[in-house]
Amino acid sequence: MSPYLAVGALIFISSLMFILPLVPSLVELRSKSDALPLNVVQQNAGEIRHFADSFRSYIRALEPTMRHCSVSGSMARDILPDGEECVVLGAVDETMVFSLQQQDSAYAVVIAAVIDLIVPAGVTFSKDIYARGQFKGGENNNYRAILGEKDVHLGPSSHVIRWVHAVGKFTADLGCRLHGRISSDSLIRLQADCSFLRLNAPRIEIGRATENGAAPSPNSSLRGSRRPRRFWYDGDFEVKAGQVIPSDIVVRGNLRIRSGARICGSVKSANNIVLEDAVLVEGSLISARKMRIGHRCAVHGPVVAERELALATGVRCGTFEHPTTVSAPSIEVSEDVVVFGTLWARERGQVVTNL
Amino acid sequence: MRKLLARRRRVRSDQAESVSRLHFRAMIYVLNIIVFAICVYTARHYWFTLNRLFGFQRHPYIDIDTADWPPVTVLVAAHNEEKVIANILEALMTVRYPADKILVIPVNDRSTDRTREIIDTFVENFPGRIRPFHRIGGKAGKAAALKDAMELVDTEVILIFDADYIPGAGLIKQLVAPFFDLEVGGVMGRVVPLNAGTNLLTRLLDLERAGGYQVDQQARMNLRLVPQHGGTVAGVRLSALREIGGWNENSLAEDTDLTYRLLLNGWKTVYQNRSECYEEVPEVWSVRVKQIMRWAKGHNQAMMTYGFRLLVGKHRATIRERIDGTLLLGVYAMAPITLVGWALALGVFYQGVAPLHGVIALLSLTAYAALGNLAAFFEIAAAARLDGTRKRISLLPFLILGFAVSIFSVSRAAVSQVTDLLTGAEFHWDKTERFRKVS
Numbered sequence: 001m002s003p004y005l006a007v008g009a010l011i012f013i014s015s016l017m018f019i020l021p022l023v024p025s026l027v028e029l030r031s032k033s034d035a036l037p038l039n040v041v042q043q044n045a046g047e048i049r050h051f052a053d054s055f056r057s058y059i060r061a062l063e064p065t066m067r068h069c070s071v072s073g074s075m076a077r078d079i080l081p082d083g084e085e086c087v088v089l090g091a092v093d094e095t096m097v098f099s100l101q102q103q104d105s106a107y108a109v110v111i112a113a114v115i116d117l118i119v120p121a122g123v124t125f126s127k128d129i130y131a132r133g134q135f136k137g138g139e140n141n142n143y144r145a146i147l148g149e150k151d152v153h154l155g156p157s158s159h160v161i162r163w164v165h166a167v168g169k170f171t172a173d174l175g176c177r178l179h180g181r182i183s184s185d186s187l188i189r190l191q192a193d194c195s196f197l198r199l200n201a202p203r204i205e206i207g208r209a210t211e212n213g214a215a216p217s218p219n220s221s222l223r224g225s226r227r228p229r230r231f232w233y234d235g236d237f238e239v240k241a242g243q244v245i246p247s248d249i250v251v252r253g254n255l256r257i258r259s260g261a262r263i264c265g266s267v268k269s270a271n272n273i274v275l276e277d278a279v280l281v282e283g284s285l286i287s288a289r290k291m292r293i294g295h296r297c298a299v300h301g302p303v304v305a306e307r308e309l310a311l312a313t314g315v316r317c318g319t320f321e322h323p324t325t326v327s328a329p330s331i332e333v334s335e336d337v338v339v340f341g342t343l344w345a346r347e348r349g350q351v352v353t354n355l
Numbered sequence: 356m357r358k359l360l361a362r363r364r365r366v367r368s369d370q371a372e373s374v375s376r377l378h379f380r381a382m383i384y385v386l387n388i389i390v391f392a393i394c395v396y397t398a399r400h401y402w403f404t405l406n407r408l409f410g411f412q413r414h415p416y417i418d419i420d421t422a423d424w425p426p427v428t429v430l431v432a433a434h435n436e437e438k439v440i441a442n443i444l445e446a447l448m449t450v451r452y453p454a455d456k457i458l459v460i461p462v463n464d465r466s467t468d469r470t471r472e473i474i475d476t477f478v479e480n481f482p483g484r485i486r487p488f489h490r491i492g493g494k495a496g497k498a499a500a501l502k503d504a505m506e507l508v509d510t511e512v513i514l515i516f517d518a519d520y521i522p523g524a525g526l527i528k529q530l531v532a533p534f535f536d537l538e539v540g541g542v543m544g545r546v547v548p549l550n551a552g553t554n555l556l557t558r559l560l561d562l563e564r565a566g567g568y569q570v571d572q573q574a575r576m577n578l579r580l581v582p583q584h585g586g587t588v589a590g591v592r593l594s595a596l597r598e599i600g601g602w603n604e605n606s607l608a609e610d611t612d613l614t615y616r617l618l619l620n621g622w623k624t625v626y627q628n629r630s631e632c633y634e635e636v637p638e639v640w641s642v643r644v645k646q647i648m649r650w651a652k653g654h655n656q657a658m659m660t661y662g663f664r665l666l667v668g669k670h671r672a673t674i675r676e677r678i679d680g681t682l683l684l685g686v687y688a689m690a691p692i693t694l695v696g697w698a699l700a701l702g703v704f705y706q707g708v709a710p711l712h713g714v715i716a717l718l719s720l721t722a723y724a725a726l727g728n729l730a731a732f733f734e735i736a737a738a739a740r741l742d743g744t745r746k747r748i749s750l751l752p753f754l755i756l757g758f759a760v761s762i763f764s765v766s767r768a769a770v771s772q773v774t775d776l777l778t779g780a781e782f783h784w785d786k787t788e789r790f791r792k793v794s
Binding site (some may be wrong): 230 | 418423550551565631633743750753
């Protein structure tokens with residue numbers, strides 16, 4: 001082989017070996033197949049009613065059919081804009097109820113009811129349900145999503161996979177599993193042994209809320225217009241029983257607040273927090289690890305635990321006028337707890353009988 | 356006599372040889388220190404990336420969606436921003452935050468274009484919701500402008516945006532939520548390039564930003580280290596700001612300066628990865644070079660000011676915050692150090708000693724030459740994966756181009772900073788050029 005050819009071949013092969021790994025890059029640079037800006041959640045970030053609002057807009061296409069069924073008291077089948085099949089109920093449909101009463105049956109079309117809807121037990125609804133009247137579900141049902149313009153009630157041991165929104169009250173019987181977002185414009189009530197992830201309503205009641213369990217309310221004379229001073233402690237710290245702290249507290253270690261104490265500001269611990277009974281925190285309560293809130297405590301600001309949170313009976317979080325958020329990856333909550341606003345367990349939320 | 360001369364010559368030669376050997380040994384020691392430093396940064400990149408891929412992810416405040424929201428002031432820094440100012444003001448007028456609790460203050464810093472006119476139109480259209488601050492003189496720079504604007508601020512929570520950003524409807528609540536935590540003095544959201552697909556540069560910057568925020572910042576948040584305040588898509592607590600002495604108008608990077616002063620005074624800066632906001636990245640290399648040189652100078656200035664105090668001083672930062680904070684301060688200094696390392700490695704090589712001190716040195720050199728770069732690339736690839744984008748990862752090899760431009764620009768900035776210091780020359784503030792069409 002001629003030396004020129006050999007050098008040329010060497011240069012060619014070297015260039016090829018250099019360029020070869022760049023071929024996908026050059027192709028992508030030219031085709032721009034993944035060049036759009038990252039799709040970030042701009043408008044709906046954190047909006048719990050987003051799915052419900054979208055579904056309401058989506059179902060609006062059925063309005064003429066729903067009006068017709070409502071007037072005639074009949075049932076009709078229709079097709080939604082994306083080709084999805086839908087059943088519109090203007091009256092209780094005996095055939096459907098009969099077919100649904102077969103155990104383990106599944107109903108795979110969207111249901112839009114303009115009447116009160118009572119569904120039998122043991123049915124899986126793999127498509128969304130719209131109820132213009134009251135919605136009452138039987139035992140052991142599985143739902144994908146429900147939008148109720150009035151009250152929504154789920155029977156014992158029901159499962160919700162994605163979301164429920166009730167304009168009226170939402171109630172779930174014993175042992176329901178609520179995997180997605182549950183919201184109501186008035187009240188959410190969960191019975192014992194329910195599990196949940198994200199709940200939002202002006203008032204969330206766990207079990208039966210008693211007025212006897214009412215937590216202490218703030219003494220307005222202690223809350224000046226000026227922001228409280230920040231009290232800082234580097235190790236573990238304990239607030240004595242009945243003590244009134246007129247400032248914010250930041251603790252680098254564990255924090256224990258004894259019974260009947262009152263904190264007129266907010267509380268932060270870089271470790272665990274334990275609130276004994278009847279403690280009042282007028283601001284936020286934030287723990288970088290675990291938190292346990294004792295019987296009849298009241299917290300008015302957001303409650304955040306980065307690991308686990310336990311709420312004992314009689315706890316009140318937020319007020320009707322000033323709703324708040326209670327959040328942790330794992331939450332255990334006793335009966336007779338009331339949260340005004342949001343109760344959000346990112347990984348696991350469970351109603352327990354006693355803590 | 357001849358013997359004496361020969362002995363002297365031998366002594367001189369021995370001395371020269373020993374001096375040369377001393378220089379050579381010094382070169383090797385310096386090189387080893389540089390290699391060690393690069394290995395530390397490499398390990399740090401891997402630690403962050405692996406934590407982001409497999410570790411516990413901290414987003415403690417993102418779930419706070421219902422609260423008695425505090426009053427908030429939004430400062431929009433604007434210097435000749437006629438191309439973009441309308442977009443951000445429009446966006447801020449439609450955010451989901453109680454209208455009576457949010458006040459927007461566009462900080463019009465000596466603009467000579469139509470910025471003032473556009474702002475005043477918005478003030479007329481949204482009475483009571485925008486309070487303009489038209490600055491017509493004073494010191495140049497964002498920190499100086501923000502400092503002057505503080506006389507209009509009386510809320511405990513302040514959010515800051517640059518004029519080229521477009522906040523989403525839920526962003527304000529997300530950035531305010533961390534302030535319910537008493538330890539939080541500063542908050543930083545995630546920046547996402549809007550003009551990512553324009554050309555090669557914007558695509559590379561898109562990847563770099565993804566690595567920096569999706570992996571670097573979030574890993575620091577996960578590991579309770581020092582997430583950096585970015586000065587935009589960000590917030591600061593008024594009482595914390597007052598405690599640390601307000602905005603530092605002498606700082607070249609007010610965001611880095613703020614991060615460290617907050618840290619030294621016992622305040623945390625937290626990062627909210629899911630609080631994303633679109634920004635515009637430079638579309639031409641000259642603008643990018645100016646931008647990164649300004650960042651480098653500001654960062655180096657903060658390193659000189661706070662580095663020693665952070666590492667060994669008496670304050671509330673934890674040990675891991677001290678170490679990570681110091682490493683973060685040294686990020687831009689690593690570029691000239693790497694160049695010196697390369698020069699030394701070449702010098703040592705041409706002295707005829709390739710392996711230095713055995714296998715370990717050889718491994719270190721190899722790591723420094725290869726893995727140091729790969730670690731950053733690995734981080735960016737992981738970020739793209741976490742973002743769910745796939746094909747843009749194939750642009751990764753081109754990042755070597757961005758890396759080369761950065762390393763020389765940052766080194767140039769460091770050199771000019773030293774010469775400025777010696778000659779007493781003043782820093783000239785280069786505003787980043789905008790590329791959006793006038794709205």
